[in-house]
Amino acid sequence: MVAIVLIHMVQVFLFGAHKYPRELTWIIGVFLLLMTLGMAFTGQIMRFDQDAYWGLGIGASIASRVPIIGPFAVKLMLGGPIIAGATLSRFFALHVFVIPGLLIGFVCFTF
Amino acid sequence: MVLKLGINEWPMPGRVVKRATYEAEYHALTKSEGAPFVPYAVWKDMFFAAFIILAIAACAYYFGPFGPTGQPDPTIIQTAPKPDYFFLWLYALLSLLPPSLETPFLLIVPPLVIIGLILLPFLSGEGERAGSADLLQLSPCS
Numbered sequence: 001m002v003a004i005v006l007i008h009m010v011q012v013f014l015f016g017a018h019k020y021p022r023e024l025t026w027i028i029g030v031f032l033l034l035m036t037l038g039m040a041f042t043g044q045i046m047r048f049d050q051d052a053y054w055g056l057g058i059g060a061s062i063a064s065r066v067p068i069i070g071p072f073a074v075k076l077m078l079g080g081p082i083i084a085g086a087t088l089s090r091f092f093a094l095h096v097f098v099i100p101g102l103l104i105g106f107v108c109f110t111f
Numbered sequence: 112m113v114l115k116l117g118i119n120e121w122p123m124p125g126r127v128v129k130r131a132t133y134e135a136e137y138h139a140l141t142k143s144e145g146a147p148f149v150p151y152a153v154w155k156d157m158f159f160a161a162f163i164i165l166a167i168a169a170c171a172y173y174f175g176p177f178g179p180t181g182q183p184d185p186t187i188i189q190t191a192p193k194p195d196y197f198f199l200w201l202y203a204l205l206s207l208l209p210p211s212l213e214t215p216f217l218l219i220v221p222p223l224v225i226i227g228l229i230l231l232p233f234l235s236g237e238g239e240r241a242g243s244a245d246l247l248q249l250s251p252c253s
Contacts, residue, residue, distance in 0.1 A: 002197040004163065013231075016240025017119035019128050023232035025112050030228045040197050049179030054192035058205075065214045083183075111113050 005036045028110050035103050042095035048088055056083050056091075117141060118148075122240035129237055 009029060012018060018026035041059070045052045060083070063073040079086030120126075120140055146152065181190065194202050208216055 014122075014241075015119060016122050016128070018232040018235075019238070019240060020130050020133055020232075020236045021116055022112070022119060023236060025116070026232045027229050028112075030225065033228075034225070037197065040195065044195050044198075047178045047180075048183050050181040050183060050187070050190050051178065051192045051194065053183035053185065054190070055194050055198075062217050065217060067218075083185075109112070 001036055002040050005033055009033060025110055028106050032103065032106050032110075035099055035106065038099050039095065039103070042091045042099065045088070045091040046095055053083060056087065119240070124239065124241065127237070127239055 012026065012029065018029075041055070044055055056078070060074050060078055063077055064070045066073055075081070077087075077090070078084075079090045117137060120137065177195075180192075181187070193199065204216075205213060
């Protein structure tokens with residue numbers, strides 16, 4: 001999905017389809033790319049293996065470095081102070097409900 | 112928006128997009144050369160949607176599921192975890208960057224890239240549609 005989205009984006013750019021009057025379509029496309037990367041990251045967590053665990057650790061460490069809201073962002077992301085069952089539930093909800101819902105919404109908007 | 116603005120026309124050398132005249136030109140073009148999406152173009156979408164779904168199904172059949180790669184246990188340190196291919200570049204970059212640059216890089220570069228992507232149609236919203244013309248227009252040499 002990430003590869004196909006990137007190929008499509010390159011094609012849109014090379015065909016100049018981001019130019020007037022379709023600027024907003026491109027901007028929604030950028031959000032769709034971010035959503036797709038979000039799907040990829042949360043999907044990787046769904047395996048809940050070593051890669052998922054340490055990937056989450058890196059994600060949480062990146063979030064913790066954001067000034068001011070860092071600790072809050074980590075707690076929101078992990079559902080507690082450590083990577084545990086609550087973390088998996090949160091990422092399951094993101095992967096299955098929240099991000100697909102946003103994706104469908106944005107795709108409908110581009111039509 | 113596709114329904115309202117129509118599908119982007121084929122890029123042609125010499126055909127320049129100008130805000131003032133584009134819509135009239137596009138309507139003239141759709142009248143002279145345009146074909147309705149159904150039934151003339153819908154088969155392409157259906158064909159490629161089917162092709163992609165079959166390709167994914169074929170990958171699932173031939174390669175099977177990926178992982179799980181081991182217990183998600185922080186006490187096991189004899190492990191070399193790495194992300195899937197789409198984040199490998201970030202993993203490689205973070206392992207190569209000096210530690211002092213990690214935080215500034217992580218907090219500054221991704222927002223700049225996203226802002227750049229969002230601003231792209233406003234930086235090059237007019238001119239020829241061909242990507243080569245666009246790259247020239249955006250390059251500092253122009």
